[in-house]
Amino acid sequence: MTLLYPFRKVLLCSLFSLGMLAELTVAQQTTIAPADLSAQPAVGQVSPYHPPASVQDQLPNGLRLLVVADHRFPLVSIRLAVHAGNALVPPADAGLAGAVAALLTAGTATRSSLQIAQEADRYGGAIAATAAPDYLTVSTSGLANRVTPMFQLLSQVVLHPTFPEEEVALYKQNALQELMAERAQPGFLAGVQFNKLLYGDNPYAVTAPTEESIGSISRTTLHRFHDRTFLPNNDAVLVVVGDVRVSVIRDLAQRYFGDTWKFGQPPQAPFLAPPVPAARHIFIVDRPGSAQSTILLGNLGITRDAPDYFPLLVANEVLGGSFNSRLVADIREQRGYAYGIGSANRPQLKLGSWFVSTEVRTAVTSEALKEILRQLDALREGAITATELDQAKNYLAGSFIRNLETQAQVADQFLMTALYHLPPNYLETYVSRVLAVTAAEAQEAARRHIRPSTATIVIVGDARQIELGLVNLQPGSMLTIFNDKGAQVGMFPPSGVGKR
Amino acid sequence: MRLGLLTVILLASGLPTLAQSGADAPQIPFTQFTLPNGLRVILSEDHSLPVVTESMLFNIGGRQEHPGRSGFAHLFEHLMFEGSEHAPKGVFDHLVEGYGGTDNASTHEDYTFYFETAPSNALPLLAWLDADRLAHLDVTPANLKNQISVVEEEKRLRVDNEPYGPLEYLAISAQSFSNWQNAHPVIGSFEDLNAATLPDVKAFFDAYYAPRNGVLAIVGDMDPVQTRGLITRYFGQIPDRGTIVPVDTVEPPRTAEKHVTMHDAHANLPALAIAWQGPSRDSPDFYALTMLGELLFDGESSRLYQSLVKTRKVALSVDGGLGFPEADYTDYRAPGLFSGLVIYKNNVPRVEGTTSTEDLVEQLIFREIHDMVANGVPAEELDRARTRLRANWIRSEQTTLDRSQLLALSALLNGDPGAANTELNKYLQVKSSDIARAALQYLTHPRATVIVDLPGAQPPIGPSPKELR
Numbered sequence: 001m002t003l004l005y006p007f008r009k010v011l012l013c014s015l016f017s018l019g020m021l022a023e024l025t026v027a028q029q030t031t032i033a034p035a036d037l038s039a040q041p042a043v044g045q046v047s048p049y050h051p052p053a054s055v056q057d058q059l060p061n062g063l064r065l066l067v068v069a070d071h072r073f074p075l076v077s078i079r080l081a082v083h084a085g086n087a088l089v090p091p092a093d094a095g096l097a098g099a100v101a102a103l104l105t106a107g108t109a110t111r112s113s114l115q116i117a118q119e120a121d122r123y124g125g126a127i128a129a130t131a132a133p134d135y136l137t138v139s140t141s142g143l144a145n146r147v148t149p150m151f152q153l154l155s156q157v158v159l160h161p162t163f164p165e166e167e168v169a170l171y172k173q174n175a176l177q178e179l180m181a182e183r184a185q186p187g188f189l190a191g192v193q194f195n196k197l198l199y200g201d202n203p204y205a206v207t208a209p210t211e212e213s214i215g216s217i218s219r220t221t222l223h224r225f226h227d228r229t230f231l232p233n234n235d236a237v238l239v240v241v242g243d244v245r246v247s248v249i250r251d252l253a254q255r256y257f258g259d260t261w262k263f264g265q266p267p268q269a270p271f272l273a274p275p276v277p278a279a280r281h282i283f284i285v286d287r288p289g290s291a292q293s294t295i296l297l298g299n300l301g302i303t304r305d306a307p308d309y310f311p312l313l314v315a316n317e318v319l320g321g322s323f324n325s326r327l328v329a330d331i332r333e334q335r336g337y338a339y340g341i342g343s344a345n346r347p348q349l350k351l352g353s354w355f356v357s358t359e360v361r362t363a364v365t366s367e368a369l370k371e372i373l374r375q376l377d378a379l380r381e382g383a384i385t386a387t388e389l390d391q392a393k394n395y396l397a398g399s400f401i402r403n404l405e406t407q408a409q410v411a412d413q414f415l416m417t418a419l420y421h422l423p424p425n426y427l428e429t430y431v432s433r434v435l436a437v438t439a440a441e442a443q444e445a446a447r448r449h450i451r452p453s454t455a456t457i458v459i460v461g462d463a464r465q466i467e468l469g470l471v472n473l474q475p476g477s478m479l480t481i482f483n484d485k486g487a488q489v490g491m492f493p494p495s496g497v498g499k500r
Numbered sequence: 501m502r503l504g505l506l507t508v509i510l511l512a513s514g515l516p517t518l519a520q521s522g523a524d525a526p527q528i529p530f531t532q533f534t535l536p537n538g539l540r541v542i543l544s545e546d547h548s549l550p551v552v553t554e555s556m557l558f559n560i561g562g563r564q565e566h567p568g569r570s571g572f573a574h575l576f577e578h579l580m581f582e583g584s585e586h587a588p589k590g591v592f593d594h595l596v597e598g599y600g601g602t603d604n605a606s607t608h609e610d611y612t613f614y615f616e617t618a619p620s621n622a623l624p625l626l627a628w629l630d631a632d633r634l635a636h637l638d639v640t641p642a643n644l645k646n647q648i649s650v651v652e653e654e655k656r657l658r659v660d661n662e663p664y665g666p667l668e669y670l671a672i673s674a675q676s677f678s679n680w681q682n683a684h685p686v687i688g689s690f691e692d693l694n695a696a697t698l699p700d701v702k703a704f705f706d707a708y709y710a711p712r713n714g715v716l717a718i719v720g721d722m723d724p725v726q727t728r729g730l731i732t733r734y735f736g737q738i739p740d741r742g743t744i745v746p747v748d749t750v751e752p753p754r755t756a757e758k759h760v761t762m763h764d765a766h767a768n769l770p771a772l773a774i775a776w777q778g779p780s781r782d783s784p785d786f787y788a789l790t791m792l793g794e795l796l797f798d799g800e801s802s803r804l805y806q807s808l809v810k811t812r813k814v815a816l817s818v819d820g821g822l823g824f825p826e827a828d829y830t831d832y833r834a835p836g837l838f839s840g841l842v843i844y845k846n847n848v849p850r851v852e853g854t855t856s857t858e859d860l861v862e863q864l865i866f867r868e869i870h871d872m873v874a875n876g877v878p879a880e881e882l883d884r885a886r887t888r889l890r891a892n893w894i895r896s897e898q899t900t901l902d903r904s905q906l907l908a909l910s911a912l913l914n915g916d917p918g919a920a921n922t923e924l925n926k927y928l929q930v931k932s933s934d935i936a937r938a939a940l941q942y943l944t945h946p947r948a949t950v951i952v953d954l955p956g957a958q959p960p961i962g963p964s965p966k967e968l969r
Contacts, residue, residue, distance in 0.1 A: 032729060034737035037632050038586050041624040043599060047550035047721065072548055073526060073894055105800075113810070117801035121884035124891025126799055143891050170813060177769060177816055177845050184663040184768045289765055289957060291661040292653070324597040329590070336649025339657050359657050391598040398600015398619050402551055406898040 049401050051427040054414055055246050059254060061263045062233030066414050067249045068241040070407055076242030077141040077411040078150060080158055080257075081419055083236070084136040084229035087203035087350075088269045092216070093225075095209025097131035099171060099217050100225050104129050104138065106167035108156040113167060119153050122146070127153060133204055134349040135419055136229070141408065144243035148252065155256035158230065163222045175214045182208070183484045186294040186359070186460040189285045193482060194296045194458045197283060198353055200275040232257065234266035237418040241411040271350060274300060277454045281478040282369075282470055286463035286489065293365040293461030297372065298355030299451045304347045304420045311445035312345060312354070314437045317392035319343050319379050319450070320356055324391060326375055331358065337368045349420065354449055362462055366469030369457070376452040384439045392442075397431045463490070524928060525894045527921045528903055531724055532911075537740040538712025541731055542907045542917045544719040546900065552720035553900035554626040555615040556634075557908040560708035561608045562686030564747050568695065571688010574607035575651050575696060576704055580614065581605070582643040584629075585636035589643060592629055599625060607686055609826050610833045611912060617901050620721035624730060630716075631734035634709060639701050648693050655687045663767040664841070667953045668825045672839055675760050676775040676949040681749045682835055686826070710741035717908040717917075720900035751777060751835040758949045765957040769816065769846055772861045773951045775839040776943050778822055781832060781913055786822070788938035789838055790829040791930045793821025794885045795877060796868060797840065801884065803868045808842060814860060815844045830896075831909055838942065840865065846955070858952045869943050876932040886928050893924050 035041070057065040089096045105127055106113045120127045123142035130137055138158055142150050182188040192208045199205035230236075238257060240249045277299075302309060313321075320327035320343030331341045341358035356376075360368040403409050417426045459466065463481050471479055471492050481490035530544040565572050581603075583589035596603045601618025616626045659665040670685050677683040716735065718727055754777065764771075779785040796804050797820040808815035819825075820840030823832035842861050854860040896902050903920075910919035 032732045032736065035628070035631070035733040037628065037635060037734075037737075040586075040595075041628050043625055044621045046600070046619050046621050049550050073898055075891065075894055114801060114806065117799060118884060121799065121801050121888050124887045141891075141895070143887070143894075170810070173813070173845075174809075174816055180768045181663070181816065181843065184766050186661065291656040322593075322597050323603075324590075324593045332650055333590070333646065336646045337653070339650055339653040359653070359661070361653055361656060391594065394600045395597045398597075399602065401549060401600070401619065402602065402617055405549060405551065405900065406895070408895075 049431070051404060051413070052410060056424065057250060059232065059258050061258065061261055062231075062236070063253070063257055063261065064237045064418060065250070065253050066237065066239045066418055067244070067246045068410055068414060069244060069246055070241055070410060071243045073407065074144045074243050075141060075407055076144045076147050076150065076240065076244055077139075077407040078154060079137055079139050079237075079239040079411050079415045080154060081135045081137040081237050081415060082230055083134065083234045083266065084225070085132050085134040086206065087133045088229065088267060089203075089206075089225070091206050092213060093221065094206045094213040095175070096213070096217060096221060096225050097136055098209070099175070100222055101129035101131040101136050101138075103163050103167060103171055103222060104157050104161045106171070107162045107164040109160045109162055111156060116153065116157065119149065123149050125150070127157060133207070135235075137415070147242075147244055147248070151252045151256045155260070158257075159261060161226065163219045165219060168217065168219055168222065172214055172217055175209065176211060179209060179211070179214065186287060186290065186292070189287065189484055190294045190296040190357075190458050190460045193283060193285055193486065194298070194355070194456065195353075196486070197281075197456050197458065198274065198298070198300060199351075201272045202274040202351065203269060203271070204348060204351060205274075228267050231264045231266055232261045233263040235419070237415060239411050239415045239418065241407045241414065274351065277456060279478060280453060280455050280457065281480070282457045282459065284463045284467060284470070284479065284481045285458065285460040286481055286483055287460050288462055288464070290362065290460065290462045292359045293362055293368075293459050293466055294357075294359045295365075295369060295372070295457070295459050296355055296357050297369075297455050297457045298353055299449075299455050301345055301352035301354035301449060302347060303350065303352055304422060306347075308441070308445040308448065309347065310433050311437050311441040312449050313396060314389070314392050314434065315379065315384070315442040315446035315450070316343055316345055316354070317396055318384055318388050318442065319375065319446070321392065322395050324395070326379070327356065327358075327372065330371060330375060331360070331368060335364075335368075335371070337361065337364045337371075347420075362465050365459065365461060365466040366473045369459070369470070370473055373452050376450055376455075380443075380447045380450060380452075384442055386439070389437075389439045389442065393434050393437060396434045400430050400434070467492070524890055524924050526897065528897065528907065530907055530917055530920075532917055533728065535711065535732060535736050537736065537738055538710070538743075539735050539738070540715045540911060541728075541735075542715065542717040542911060543722070543724045543727055544717070544903060544907060545722065545724050546719065546903075547721050550620045550721050551617060551900055552620040552623050552626075552718065552722050553615055553617040553904045554623065554630060555613065555717045555901070555904040555908055556630060557614075557715045557717070557905075557912055558612045558709060559610075559713045559912060560612055561610040562684070562688075563609050563681045563749050564708065564744075565681075565684070565688075566747075567680055568692060569700065570684045570692040571651065571686070572692070572696060572700065572704060573612060574686055574688065575647060575693060576701065577605045577607045577612050577614075578647040578651060579639050579644065579701060580633055580637065582647060583638050583640075584633040585638050586632050587629055588638070589640075592633070595625055595629065596622070601626070608831065609682075609686060609836075611831070611909075613905060613908070615901055615904065617899075623718070623722055623727070627730050627734040631738065634711070634735070635738045637705055637709075639698065641698060644696065644698060644701065648696065651688075651693060652690055655690070659685075659687055661766065663764060664771055664843070664953060665766075666764060667762065667771060667773055667951060668841065671760070671762055671951055671953075672773050672775050672825060672837065672949075675758065675951055676777065676837055676839075677751055677835065679749060679751050679835075681747050682751055706741060707744050710744070711735065711738050712740060712743050715908045715911045717904040717911075719904040719907065749835060753777065754947045754949070757945045757947075760949070760951045762951060762953050763956050764953050767953060767955040769843055770858070770955060771841060771843045771953040772858050773839060773841050773953070774862065774865060775837045775949045776947045778832065778834060778836050778838045778942060779938070780834040784934060785938040785942065786832070787926050787930050788934040789822045789942060790927055791882070791885060791889070792872070792935050792939060792943075793824070793829065793838065794889055795872070795881065795935070797821050798885070798888065804840070804842075804865065807864050807868060808844075808861065812860075812864060814848045814857060814864070815842045817843045830906070831913065833913060862950055866945070869939050873936045873939050877935055879932070882930075882932060889927055890924065
């Protein structure tokens with residue numbers, strides 16, 4: 001075969017010629033003996049690591065300020081969060097916090113949505129907000145020498161949104177279409193159903209809007225939610241990380257979020273106890289023709305300040321927190337059922353959850369579930385070996401350091417410590433707390449917080465193909481079948497199978 | 501839980517800076533050398549965190565596969581983690597993660613990229629693991645069978661079971677290119693994957709994983725002099741197996757606009773993809789089309805977001821640019837595509853002068869392109885795009901992994917890792933007239949491929965209908 005494409009020919013020639021030049025220099029040092037590949041090399045001590053320094057402050061109106069001077073790159077990352085997440089919204093208004101987040105940047109007293117986007121362009125960034133279960137966070141980043149315009153725009157968006165009529169109408173129209181598009185995603189269907197079943201009447205149950213709740217969004221409901229929750233003393237935090245001077249940021253924070261932002265009475269979120277399941281229950285969300293089954297299995301979990309948070313972190317790591325974990329070794333590397341599988345803690349402000357998630361090919365759905373449940377039992381009843389323990393702890397410690405490479409990562413870590421009211425030395429002591437966990441502590445945490453016998457199991461897949469296998473998996477298990485809109489279309493026992 | 505007005509200084513560890521000059525972005529310092537066996541090595545020192553990345557890039561992607569073996573480059577990437585003579589199956593991840601690191605790999609149309617990022621004390625281990633798999637890869641029949649299953653699940657997850665997956669990962673290439681080397685998907689077909697044999701694995705390894713076909717980049721907390729010795733000891737013993745003869749990827753130019761309709765069983769909303777063949781990377785048009793892609797698609801102020809989503813309210817999302825969807829401008833290589841993907845609404849009232857919503861979407865895309873050709877790009881708009889590109893460039897230099905990939909890709913695509921420090925300026929130099937010229941030459945009706953992807957479970961029309969089920 002001949003090489004006809006000119007660019008590639010030029011490229012290969014240049015690679016070759018550079019190689020020739022360099023060969024001459026290496027050839028002069030011919031004394032280097034090859035390493036013995038049959039021997040694993042010795043590894044030295046881990047270099048000490050300290051998270052970057054932060055300066056914490058609080059404005060008279062209650063706004064907390066956290067600044068990290070990080071001069072590695074001429075950038076700055078800003079986060080402003082308030083306690084205005086989805087869990088503060090009643091189910092009938094599901095999606096309202098998300099709508100406020102999306103529409104904060106749709107217009108202010110002095111700027112249109114396009115002007116807001118263009119202004120962010122000029123400082124080299126974008127400005128956007130997201131609503132999570134607990135908090136609503138506005139994020140932006142840009143070139144460090146344009147930090148003043150960043151604060152200007154951020155304060156307009158946070159304090160003076162106007163929710164223009166036409167933008168709200170378009171948002172609602174698109175949200176209805178997006179909801180339809182998301183219902184095509186098996187992961188979306190699984191997550192919505194899992195949280196609903198796990199949390200029951202608790203506000204954490206609702207993670208997606210409905211056609212009705214989108215329909216009820218209006219300028220009035222948006223303004224009301226914004227007025228009620230966007231208060232500097234509503235657990236609000238401003239985090240600034242970047243190539244900046246702390247004194248400059250302190251002045252900017254005071255100028256743009258100080259006197260002009262009045263404190264008030266923060267809303268109280270209702271907290272209703274979630275259901276306590278008595279038995280394992282499998283829920284199928286029917287997705288006819290699905291090439292895979294998406295499995296989400298778990299139970300209620302813990303918060304970040306729980307005494308056994310770190311032991312559970314280590315136990316989870318052994319089970320399914322990394323590529324080297326038991327679940328990956330078994331389900332992927334041994335059996336080839338899935339491309340990926342993992343388990344995780346989701347520690348929310350008041351009540352977390354713990355779950356395993358994977359996508360397996362349709363034909364092995366019940367076998368895969370059976371194997372996952374066997375692994376959960378083995379973690380609770382068998383022993384965590386010394387090797388597994390070290391492995392899991394080292395991976396967690398290393399991951400923590402690797403996840404502080406970018407400014408955005410540093411900002412998010414400091415934001416997390418502030419939002420979840422963790423001790424000021426949380427990041428500084430994270431590695432040592434991980435390394436201090438013993439096998440007995442990890443196992444105890446697993447027995448307490450990983451509960452396969454009463455797990456909630458959601459499977460999005462082709463019900464016709466998987467239901468019999470699941471019914472036979474464990475006689476006596478409850479099985480309920482939903483459609484993609486969450487309506488119940490079948491159940492077992494006694495009457496469900498084959499009714500559709 | 502107020503902290504009060506007390507200022508708390510937690511810790512005083514200074515973070516040192518990368519070399520900064522009057523340049524548009526911080527310069528990445530590096531040294532390079534080539535081992536006698538042909539392996540090119542790039543080292544870049546940075547002690548700001550006790551972290552190091554070792555990455556390997558091989559000049560082999562889906563395009564170099566042979567008919568009947570589609571998906572093999574990617575399957576082989578998986579096999580590189582399945583064990584070598586002195587580090588049998590499981591040991592690679594066990595050691596990398598056990599020392600606190602992480603590893604992964606990705607297969608692209610033109611290259612395959614491997615990396616490990618770990619606490620810097622683990623560097624000798626990373627060198628040993630990578631050298632052993634390059635010198636003594638050991639694939640058993642059981643591991644081959646296992647990874648074929650895993651890759652099949654990857655294809656089901658990313659392509660078959662994903663709305664718009666068949667459009668993005670199969671149809672755009674299949675319909676835009678006529679040379680099989682370019683038209684077939686990197687993920688391959690189940691039929692071809694299952695046909696893979698151990699002799700195929702060995703032949704592929706010998707041909708493409710020769711040291712002369714690779715680039716090794718090490719970035720982070722290490723001493724370049726010591727590391728040079730380490731790399732020479734571990735990788736120098738791999739035999740020189742010469743260079744490969746590249747396959748013929750020449751693509752005949754398109755002369756008439758092509759329209760295709762397909763059905764997507766998992767999508768609930770329709771989508772339109774449009775693609776044009778792009779220029780070679782060393783042409784001025786490459787830089788012009790990169791900026792044009794930014795102006796059309798990047799962010800809420802972009803032309804197509806404003807036109808399709810905000811003003812005409814026909815679309816939910818727009819995405820695209822040079823290299824999209826398989827790559828982006830940073831790893832684009834000819835013959836590549838300039839593409840766009842628009843997910844649009846299913847309830848748009850008919851607009852006069854159009855035959856359908858998809859026709860309206862296509863007309864609106866061409867309207868913005870024609871406007872840039874006829875009226876140029878206002879200086880203020882181009883300035884904003886430059887600022888965004890520059891800031892994004894700096895953002896993408898922050899991690900040791902990002903920098904190792906940029907240096908290695910620069911060596912592969914530009915023939916010089918130093919391009920990591922000089923290319924940005926070329927994008928920033930693009931003028932309105934360059935954009936108009938490139939648009940006029942490349943983004944024309946006769947060169948366009950337009951694919952409409954309709955929701956519904958009808959028999960799909962695409963590259964390999966059997967697999968879309």
